[in-house]
Amino acid sequence: MTSNIAPNLPTDIAAVLLDGVRAARRGAPALAGLEPESYAREHAAFERLSDQRGLIAEHFADRLAAIGDGPVSVLSVGCGDGSLDARLAAGLIQGVPGRPVRYVGVDPWVGSAERFSATMSALEADELSSDAYVASFDDAPVDETFDVVMFVHSMYYVPDLGATLRAALRLLRPGGELWVAIAPTAALNALVGVLAPALQGHRQWFSADVEKAFVDAGIFLDDVVALDAQIDLSSASDEVLDFSVQARLTPDLRGPVRAYLDAVSVLGSDGRPRVPHPVDVFAAMRR
Numbered sequence: 001m002t003s004n005i006a007p008n009l010p011t012d013i014a015a016v017l018l019d020g021v022r023a024a025r026r027g028a029p030a031l032a033g034l035e036p037e038s039y040a041r042e043h044a045a046f047e048r049l050s051d052q053r054g055l056i057a058e059h060f061a062d063r064l065a066a067i068g069d070g071p072v073s074v075l076s077v078g079c080g081d082g083s084l085d086a087r088l089a090a091g092l093i094q095g096v097p098g099r100p101v102r103y104v105g106v107d108p109w110v111g112s113a114e115r116f117s118a119t120m121s122a123l124e125a126d127e128l129s130s131d132a133y134v135a136s137f138d139d140a141p142v143d144e145t146f147d148v149v150m151f152v153h154s155m156y157y158v159p160d161l162g163a164t165l166r167a168a169l170r171l172l173r174p175g176g177e178l179w180v181a182i183a184p185t186a187a188l189n190a191l192v193g194v195l196a197p198a199l200q201g202h203r204q205w206f207s208a209d210v211e212k213a214f215v216d217a218g219i220f221l222d223d224v225v226a227l228d229a230q231i232d233l234s235s236a237s238d239e240v241l242d243f244s245v246q247a248r249l250t251p252d253l254r255g256p257v258r259a260y261l262d263a264v265s266v267l268g269s270d271g272r273p274r275v276p277h278p279v280d281v282f283a284a285m286r287r
């Protein structure tokens with residue numbers, strides 16, 4: 001069943017289906033989370049079903065272009081395999097040939113940090129200096145400052161949002177910019193709220209939590225932009241379904257979860273169902 005609905009307003013049937021998933025979980029032990037290796041593999045497969053990474057890449061490339069033509073330095077927190085970062089680094093190099101570009105990645109999983117380094121090396125650009133730290137943001141031994149610090153889909157996982165935002169601002173040069181891309185609790189992430197196990201004692205954060213943390217920390221937000229992406233989960237494998245809900249689903253949950261996703265889908269221009277998959281981008285300058 002497919003319906004044309006606004007992303008944040010599930011139909012009655014979607015609400016009933018979500019209640020069914022909630023009821024199936026009531027009193028049950030927490031589902032398992034995803035192991036880092038399978039998380040990274042399933043994330044890559046998930047992105048291939050979505051137009052969101054392209055939208056983020058275009059948006060950030062425009063923002064980077066606005067910084068000017070001089071040397072530029074970027075810290076990517078939760079860099080994953082570096083696919084997005086390499087695209088941005090390549091754009092910086094091609095946009096102003098010969099300009100020095102410094103690009104640093106931080107990721108707690110060694111496999112991702114290694115892939116980030118390999119992806120950056122594959123650019124074979126003399127003007128690019130790149131390093132990767134295998135660490136959580138809290139523990140990363142970063143001892144330099146940057147023009148841009150970005151968190152792309154990694155702020156969900158930090159233990160303390162306010163402390164993270166303040167620490168990120170300290171890693172910026174005066175005039176440097178902090179960019180946080182994070183999903184709102186729209187139709188897809190309503191499932192995460194019901195199904196994902198707690199992380200280090202907290203649930204996954206979403207964009208409303210981040211916005212509140214900026215306000216509570218007294219950090220002036222220069223800009224908040226919503227990018228309207230969509231994802232085709234109708235043909236997603238069970239593993240990609242698990243990534244979508246950030247939990248290892250048990251077989252009895254897969255049918256109800258797929259039925260809910262079907263109910264919140266809208267029709268894409270090719271006639272295939274798409275789940276609305278928006279992302280919010282917060283920007284704050286170090287003053």
Ligand SMILES: C[S@@+](CC[C@H](N)C(=O)[O-])C[C@H]1O[C@@H](n2cnc3c(N)ncnc32)[C@H](O)[C@@H]1O
Pocket residue numbers: 043077078079080081082083084106107108109112135136137138151152153154157158159
């Ligand atoms: C959804 S992936 C995003 C990867 C990449 N930024 C992208 O957009 O493709 C989230 C990444 O955040 C990393 N991560 C999780 N907790 C983190 C933390 N406390 N500090 C830094 N990175 C973290 C994960 O290992 C994972 O690679």
